[in-house]
Amino acid sequence: MTAQIHVAVIGGGAAGTSTALALIERGARVTLLDADALGSGSSGRSVGVVGTQMTDPFQIELRRHAIARFRTWESRGLRFNHIGYLRLARTEAQMEALERSQRMQAEAGFEARLYRRDQLREVVPHLSTEGLAGGIFGPNDGFLDPYELCSFLGAQLRAQGGAVRQFCKVTEARRIPGGYRLETTGGPVDCDVVVNAAGAWAPRIAALFGQTLHIHAERHEALSVLLDRPLGYVMPMVMDLIDGQGTGLNFRHEKANELISEIHKVETAPSENPDAYNDQCEDSAREMLAELLLERLPDLPGARLGRGWAGLYPETFDHRPFVGPLDPAEPGLVTVGGGGGYGIQLSPVMGLIGADWVLQGRPVTVAGAEALLPTPDRNRPLREVP
Template sequence: MPQIFDVAVIGGGIAGASFAYRVAGQRSLILLERENQVGYHSTGRSAAEFSTQFQSPWVSTLAESSYNFLTNPPAGFTDIELLIPRGSLVIAQRERAHLIESAFSHILSTSPESYMLHPDDALAMVPFLKADYVEAAFYDPMNWDIEVDSLLQGYLRLARRAGAQVQLASPVTSIHREGGVYHLRTPAGEVLCRKVVNAAGAWADDFAALAGLDRLRIVPYRRTAITVDGPKGVDLSTLPAVNEVSEAFYFKPESGRIMVSPADATPSEACDAQPEELDIAYAAHFLSESTTLSINHIAHKWAGLRTFAPDKRQVVGFSTQDENFFWLAGQGGSGILTSPALSAWAAGLFLEGVPPDELCKAGLQPDVFSPARLSGVKA
């Protein structure tokens, strides 16, 4: 008789992997990933930044609650540091200089060591910024690069150690429930389980529809990035990330080059996202406009999908239509930096029916991410 798992997790990105880490060992669990490798889509194309800048209140709370895990992960999780100090320089040109003060005041609530900078000091920090571009600036030291692959693999390593199975190249092509058991058809064969966790990222609504449930209007949005060579003689590893105050663009060191994104957010179908030429041009334009860099060659270009519910809050909890179907979706661009706390929230709801008390005490309402809030939502 084939094995019947307690739970099948759909999706091997950061959401599915972190959930598997929390639940494996307490339930028999299989993780089904549609691609030939985990983290292929959104997780593998993240800006890999840990920061509470420009975040919603609930994301800031989740990020702050994730910090201790990321700086002191469990034994056997990883052999390297997951957070690498980076710092963030927020800049504004003359037309937007008035926005700096309010942005700085907001940042102080979560990063009290931030401080205002004279434009000359900003140029000393990033010497290839244009002097006539930077009218106002501040610096936030509470910004880190995330070692994303090590984080993802750490979740999966401990999940497997606790008994989880991970099955690649296994998109679910059909699903039906019979006798209290889900039958999930994949190219690798049928998988049987009692509960399903929808951590399918950009495909979350599609998977729900495949299961006969209503879509929750969780929409993927494309974001583009390119890398270019930095200036000769500048140690890029010591530079901060640079964010334009109105979030028009950002750039940061990455693998010995400069990565820049136009911070685009274009609605997309669930797909293997590819960069559009216009967005590539915008990225190059913003970098040329704000720095003295000559962009003669684009070393690499890519796009990823960030999924959002209509109200931009994550979707975590059991479906109102099927008590055995659990949503873990709509993490937007914050899935990686919030994964320790959000996976603990999801596991609490899944296993005990209530989220962790410490996260509620941190200010999150028990129903803040409930799928019930999206019932009947129109596009």
């Protein structure tokens, strides 16, 4: 590929903007397209957590590259709230997994601290430790505003000569000699390569090219928790989930008198229609969150539930993202998506690997990234329809 290659990136969420920036930094000409405003889809409804407390070495390696990008962007003005990330363990087997995680994180250059059950309240004084064995804490982890992230990356892209076309929906696509023509509500776009980073809408974009992409739009709901008075400390991100085991409850500081909470689901529900789902938090979800919060944070000062909303996790069959061509015979059509509940924190490295596929024809940035290709054994329905 030459430096004059023109890439159209479809999707203005975290994955799309990250990929677009990685491409233009390597000399490509880039046009970023979104049917709405940047960050208005799945990314903008995320709680924006960035952490490294994983038990899989490949997941830690992905985050090593992602965190390096976040640090670079932070130096350029992106706000990153380093409140820390505490992952809870319920069994001794999970504690052993966290001990291995601590060693792997240290090798990757991350700081992580292990806490036994009787030490957890040193990190979160209001935490009930009933049923817990301990946890692992990353003091440098935290959260960012996902909408601000997408806007920041869009501005970086424009500053380097990229085109950002918001409210520009792709309605048709066809192959032309040497590339593709995208018909959009803002007129046609001719390009050499297309990157499908449309999040929950990615299967629809793939269908325009006659391809079948299995990305499951999983509903997730979040609530604010309002407090009568500040806690006297900053609540880190707390996650009750390790390798699919736990309630999935998570919560973190948002403001002095407010927390944000959601459930990282461990059971699969039917895929949602991204254009017609209920984007408000349903009563059943409010009740479940209230019960789990009362169990884990029983003594918060005057806590009550506030505003709620719903978003979509773009999930894959094996809960790892898709990065690469769906069809090896068509390397000019690259998929970057399916980050699920970890999409924000993985988006920088997904963008780097996506740019590798576009410009190099293979991953060169991250060892083992071929494992993220949407091969037939991975590109399968997450939930079989009866």
